[in-house]
Structures are given as C-alpha cells and as structure tokens.
Amino acid sequence: MDRPLRILQVMRAPVGGLFRHVADLTRALSKKGHSVGLVVDSLASDAQTEQRLAALAEFAELGIHPMPMPRVLGKGDLTTPLAVRKLAGSLSIDILHGHGAKGGFYVRLAHLGRRRPSALYTPHGGVLHFSPSSRSGQLFHWLERKLLSQTGAIIFESGFARDTYSRLITPPTCRTEIIYNGLGTAEFEPIAPEDRSADFVFVGELRELKGIFPLVEALAGVKRHDGLPASLVMAGDGPQRLELEERISALGLADRVKLVGSQPARDVFAQGKIAVIPSLAESMPYVVLEATAAGLPVITTKVGGIPEIFAGTTDTLVAPGDAAALRAAMQSAMDHPDALEAELALRRRRVAEAFSLEAMVGQIEALYRDVLGQS
Structure with missing residues (x-):
C-alpha cells in the first residue's frame, strides 16, 4: 500500500x-x-x-x-x-x-x-x-x-x-x-426556486471582468412572458460595486436589480430561475458548474473553459461583452422555457459525467x- x-x-x-x-x-x-x-x-x-x-x-x-x-x-x-x-x-x-x-x-x-x-x-x-x-x-x-x-x-x-x-x-x-x-455529490441535488424568486441570478465578484456592466445593460430590455420587466438578483462584492450601483441607477433599474452581497452560491440560486454568468474571461469557473448541477439553466459566454463544460450544447453561448447578444439570449430564455429545460438536461448530464x-x-x-x- x-x-x-x-x-x-x-x-x-x-x-x-x-x-x-x-x-x-x-x-x-x-x-x-x-x-x-x-x-x-x-x-x-x-x-x-x-x-x-x-x-x-x-x-x-x-x-x-x-x-x-x-x-x-x-x-x-x-x-x-x-x-x-x-x-x-x-x-x-x-x-x-x-x-x-x-x-x-x-x-x-x-x-x-x-x-x-x-x-x-x-x-x-x-x-x-x-x-x-x-x-x-x-x-x-x-x-x-x-x-x-x-x-x-x-x-x-x-x-x-x-x-x-x-x-x-x-x-x-x-x-x-x-x-x-x-463537484461533490450533494451539489447535484436540485434547488427549487423560492416562491417570490427573481427571473435571473448572478453570482460573482463585482468587477468588470465578470461582465457585470453588459449584464445590467442587457436586462434593461428584457421582459417576461406576461409583459412585465424581468428582474435580477446579483450576489457578490468587489471593487466596482459603487460603479455598478451608479450604472443601475442611471439605467432606471433600481427596482429590478437587487444586490445582496456575498452569499453561498446555492442560497443565491434559490432566489432565481435562471443563472447568468456573463464573464469577459474565465479559466474553468465553478459557478457555471454549480448552477448547472443545482438545476438552473445557465446563460453564459463563450470564454475560457466554458465551451468544454458545455461540450455538445455550445450554440447558445454568448459573445463576451456584447450586451445586445446577451439581451437576446435572456429574452429567448423568457420566451422559450421548454427549449431551455431540454438544454439544461443535457448539460446536467455532461457536468455529472465529467466534473x-x-x-x-x-x-x-x-x-x-x-x-x-x-x-
């Protein structure tokens, strides 16, 4: 031995x-x-x-x-x-x-x-x-x-x-x-969104590299199927929080974006229906793995190792820093929930097998x- x-x-x-x-x-x-x-x-x-x-x-x-x-x-x-x-x-x-x-x-x-x-x-x-x-x-x-x-x-x-x-x-x-x-076995336990959950959640450091500014710009034009404006919970802290708050205010999104500070990822996932990870650069981000394993559809960018995580379902990955493309992906998620769930099933299987x-x-x-x- x-x-x-x-x-x-x-x-x-x-x-x-x-x-x-x-x-x-x-x-x-x-x-x-x-x-x-x-x-x-x-x-x-x-x-x-x-x-x-x-x-x-x-x-x-x-x-x-x-x-x-x-x-x-x-x-x-x-x-x-x-x-x-x-x-x-x-x-x-x-x-x-x-x-x-x-x-x-x-x-x-x-x-x-x-x-x-x-x-x-x-x-x-x-x-x-x-x-x-x-x-x-x-x-x-x-x-x-x-x-x-x-x-x-x-x-x-x-x-x-x-x-x-x-x-x-x-x-x-x-x-x-x-x-x-x-990821550990327990992380593949699905999370049910809370009754009063937001449409989208973000988990990450509040800095430009994580795509926080294109994210809030994209949200401005996204509507739910009932015509109401979509909402977003953002968890994390970082050096550009104040700048982010100013951008949210300037876009008139103060009542649609909730900043909740640093919290455990799974606690945040329970606050929304869809995870958005709009990073401008990554290596192999845990949060993408964690959200998928927890049963949340993920809208994310075609950067770093993310295409390796989602091998076989990369067509819906978004160009980094492109607020218009991100808005289109978020709106599509609102409009086509069945396609989103089918993609999630394939991605969860991939993550369980390889990660x-x-x-x-x-x-x-x-x-x-x-x-x-x-x-």
Whole structure:
C-alpha cells in the first residue's frame, strides 16, 4: 500500500473559485489519509477569510501558515519563498502545490536547487489574465519561463488554459495535465426556486471582468412572458460595486436589480430561475458548474473553459461583452422555457459525467505520486 503523502498547498486568493478548489482538495486529501498544510496570504485577511480558514483547520494537519503575499509586487515576494522553503523542510514535505500566479511562483522558488519536495502548479487563470504588452505581464511571463525547470508538473483546469499558456508564455517544457474541477455529490441535488424568486441570478465578484456592466445593460430590455420587466438578483462584492450601483441607477433599474452581497452560491440560486454568468474571461469557473448541477439553466459566454463544460450544447453561448447578444439570449430564455429545460438536461448530464470531485482528487493524487517517483 502506498504511504500517505505530506502536502503543502500555497495560495494567495482568500475567496473565489481558487479558494474553493484548494478547500475541496484539502478536505479530500485529508480524508484519504494524507497530511496537508496550507500557506495563505497574511495581507488580505478579514473576518470572512478567517472563518473559511477556521473551517479547514481540522483537515490541515500540518497547520495553516499566514505569510505576506502582495497582490502584484512587494517585499513578501522576496521573503515568502524563503519562508516556504524553510517550512517545507521542517515539515518533511513531499509535495509543494502552488495555486494561482503567486502560489506557483513561491513553490517553485522554494524548490530551487532541490530534488524534493516536488513542486506542482495550477494557474487557475492567474498569470494567463496578464496582458503580454503590459509591464507586469511581461515580468510575470518571464518568471514563468524561467521557473519551468523547477516545475514537476503544471495542472491546467481546461484545455483552453493549457493552450493559452502555450500561446502567451511558452509551450511548457515540463509535464502538463488537464484535470477538470469537480463537484461533490450533494451539489447535484436540485434547488427549487423560492416562491417570490427573481427571473435571473448572478453570482460573482463585482468587477468588470465578470461582465457585470453588459449584464445590467442587457436586462434593461428584457421582459417576461406576461409583459412585465424581468428582474435580477446579483450576489457578490468587489471593487466596482459603487460603479455598478451608479450604472443601475442611471439605467432606471433600481427596482429590478437587487444586490445582496456575498452569499453561498446555492442560497443565491434559490432566489432565481435562471443563472447568468456573463464573464469577459474565465479559466474553468465553478459557478457555471454549480448552477448547472443545482438545476438552473445557465446563460453564459463563450470564454475560457466554458465551451468544454458545455461540450455538445455550445450554440447558445454568448459573445463576451456584447450586451445586445446577451439581451437576446435572456429574452429567448423568457420566451422559450421548454427549449431551455431540454438544454439544461443535457448539460446536467455532461457536468455529472465529467466534473466530479472524486475524479478530480483521484487524478491529482495519482499525479503527485507519479511526479514523486520521477524526482
């Protein structure tokens, strides 16, 4: 029988899909008998982050270790890799797994000059969202190329992410694997909308990249089958909330759009009939998987790994940033509920078959052992 592994996961993001992925992986690896530790950002701590980390503590046998991780560049980028290296040695770590751009940099810098622990990296979009024409993009992409020699494997959450990495940065010289994000069995329990539910729901960070402005512009022209204007619940917070509120007011939508702040996704799904995820860019968004599994039809954009999620039903995906096309898709959903339900049935079957948590964890665990055997 294979011995249990000692794994240190490193991440900066305190919320969102990346955090959810690490949390799921931590719980599942712990339940499989492995010892897991976390290195997290000490600069972005707040009450919500502390609560989420506290909920993971029982599964993080090797501890949760806050270290400074600047969002762009800062002193922590010099000190944290050294601290991760020292921590990995003191904990006898087998696998360093970095998540996101900063996590990936830190584990590979900590690996310099060593054979073990092995360093793996999952971008989660991260560095792929930096423009190669920007100074920060040029720097981060240069670092990526330099650190490939220290990388045991890169785990891409989609074929799109792998292809984008090759195009923007360089074809990887290390091993690569495409391992889709996965959902637990309970997440496939259908959610019945509340009696007084909205027509549409949005779950995501309130920033331009998530398509929030085309969304409210599109809503302005959408009507229900009874002729009344359609309504929208938007859950999440972010740096452009105030700007969004101003846009909603300017469009005269204050009585049709309800901003409810950060809430668990399934709680939000129960507040509406159709999920709208109009992102301008994505890698492999959990919210699209979650909404589909929960039994909500999804209107979303043709970006990132979303066409891989909905392989076989991509004709209705919308061009990103196109408010008119989004409005047409939302109106069609109002006008043709039977077609929407038929599409949902096909998509739920696809998500259940290809995006399970059990498959995700099993593939990552197997990769850990394979990379260790080659080091």
